[in-house]
Amino acid sequence: MHRVLTNEQLSPNVYRLVVEAPRIAQIRKPGQFVIVYLGPGSERIPLTIADGDAEAGTISLVIQAVGKSTFDLVEVQPGESIAGIAGPLGKPTELPESGRVVCVGGGVGTAVILPIAQELARRGVEVTSIIGGRSREWVILEPDLAKCGEVVTCTDDGSYGRPGFVTEALKDAIDAGGIDEIFAVGPVPMMRAVVGLTKPAGVPTTVSLNPIMVDGTGMCGGCRVSIDGETRYACVEGPEFDGFSVDFNELADRLSTYRPFEQAALERRQACKVGLRTDTPDAQPAGTAGGAR
């Protein structure tokens, strides 16, 4: 059992849970994830380890409540427990030792960027984070990323920071030159748009994929993605891949497999509970019904 120590709302539908997981806190590396199993009858939900404290024996999970399972998870209160957390899973991010890196985070993908930016800063790499949200209230983790370097915050409606999409800010940064590498994590359309800019510019780009998973250990094959036309398992061979090689259309398509089920499950849940807001533009189903990261 893993006790939840804090549960903090970061945006209208994104929450940060700090949970006890001593072993994982001790050995986790940037880019890795866990599978969270709330309790009997629950889904297994893949979630990136957003942060951790090896001494305190805790990890942070940043969760976007979009489906029944993620709503259940963000309602766990401090003092309550999560039955199982398995990990750390996936390959750690391959990080440079020097140079200049831009980290692009969209929505809850910003939480995946955080441990990468933290480790890069620790190594002395110059980090610029470009993060965004629909409006001010949807921007998450800005203060955490600010500790790692420059942060460019974008809002679609211009209510905060730079008006427009993260890709526009990224384009300016690429045009200005001097970027050695880019890490981009967010909704599939965002990652596709980022690669649309970086590929012609020839700036190496790593993306973190969030396909459907059950076990997270290579056993089910549900997370298969096409990389340069070859089938790979994101859970054990990823979740990070060369952005230039990813078949984003297939990924987006496979993520939609259980959308009708998710909708029905959510409606059943909300019929008996006062629900939270679900009107996010980049909402994707969660857990085994779709990557929650």
Add this chain to the structure above:
Amino acid sequence: MTADERPNPEERPTLTQKERMKLQRVAMPEQDAAARAVNFGEVNLGLTEELAILEAERCLMCPKPYCIDGCPVRVNIPNFIKLLREGDIKGAAASLSDDNALPCVTGRVCPQESQCEKACLRAKTGQSVAIGYLERYVADWANRHADEIARSPAARTGKSVGIVGSGPAGLTAAGELAKKGHDVTIFEAFHAPGGVLIYGIPEFRLPKDIVKSEVDRLVDAGVKIEANAIIGKTYTLPELRDRFDAVFIAVGAGLPVFMNVPGENYKGVYSANEYLTRVNLMGAWLQDADTPVLHGQRVVVVGGGNVAMDAVRTARRLGAESATIVYRRSRDELPARAEEVHHAEGEGVIFEYLAAPTEVIGDEDRWVTGVRCIRMELGEPDDSGRRRPEPIEGSEFEIPCDMLVVAIGTRSNPLLTQTAPDLEVSKWGYIVTDDHGMTSMPGVFAGGDIVRGAATVILAMGDGKTAAASIDSYLNGVWPPVVEEPPAPAEHKARAKPAPAATVTART
């Protein structure tokens, strides 16, 4: 009639061998085919006491019991049958559980027709004794009366063993080692123990309550289980080796093999592992489960092993109007247990023999709409001794479907081995062991599918039992172990050979 009301066996006349020979093999009572095709209740209902005693009377008590040689865990079959028919069900239960850590499981899923019952003398002239039915009867009685046969715990040895994986091999080894008084900890990657018994084999063939009670019995015997622990990720093998006096690796062959044909990533295409895990472990067959699974109306399952049968029969139960097996050889070569094939046929499963998929067809939304196949014919025998299927040019045809399950085998998972550079593995990633089940790392043993390639529950259990004996000897400082070498059944010898790249999943 309960066990207590059983007629006094002394009042029953002892039969002559001639009279025993006249007794016909009893039939397993089973759920009606039409009813069971739409529910998840167990298909085989189990023998009544009357039928069990009647069947037990058929055993000739051969002076040389070949049936024992046919059993990978060497259950003393005549002994428990004798006790059963003498009215000593408790003694029968104790005898059985001495030899077999998971008798409720094996009584349900063993391919008896190719093991003990094949070796039964009566099979030569007619029908073998229904050893599997009797095993199940005795094991289920023991399960219901666990408190009556509880044994006193063994003296603690102070030695510890870490077991990786809680499938049939791991559970069997755990049971054997706990019996010897060793301190056993099992590491399981999933949130629930049981391995393939929990995620793979469906409820209608092996009720999950049965598996749970078998696991509970091990826990009661002092076995510790750490769930959500992935060796190779959460802990490395060298760490485990440092922490325990010995380690047994029984992780199975967990990676699904796909067909490598175009269209395989369309929506509606599952590996059998994913489909069965969603339905069984995650409970998607229940109405209110959080984990979804597609309910195909026209389902095609590719493969001819027990896993394929499990998948196709599951699809039927989840409402498929048509559920079709596509298999590249003919009925005679099906690797599945005869009973599974018989049950599937009874439930209306369609068998498309001598056909192999060449492409998965999808619509503009990339949902699967069918599978293109090519007709096969059987040529010369291949390495496995079975006739090699060869495509017939120009014979392509299409089977429409809205869900496709690929059940053509599994291969080794590198998660554990890649963090253990000193562990010798074959070209295909299977762990290499010596005759006693020890790997290239002293004190680290391995068995089950990760050594032999995808095989059956009972062969994995046999490995678990053999390894436990070796480990016990190793912990006692007797190495190499002094073991009575039983005449190994044919399948057992396969262990010496390196496992092939991928093996068709004749799992149980």
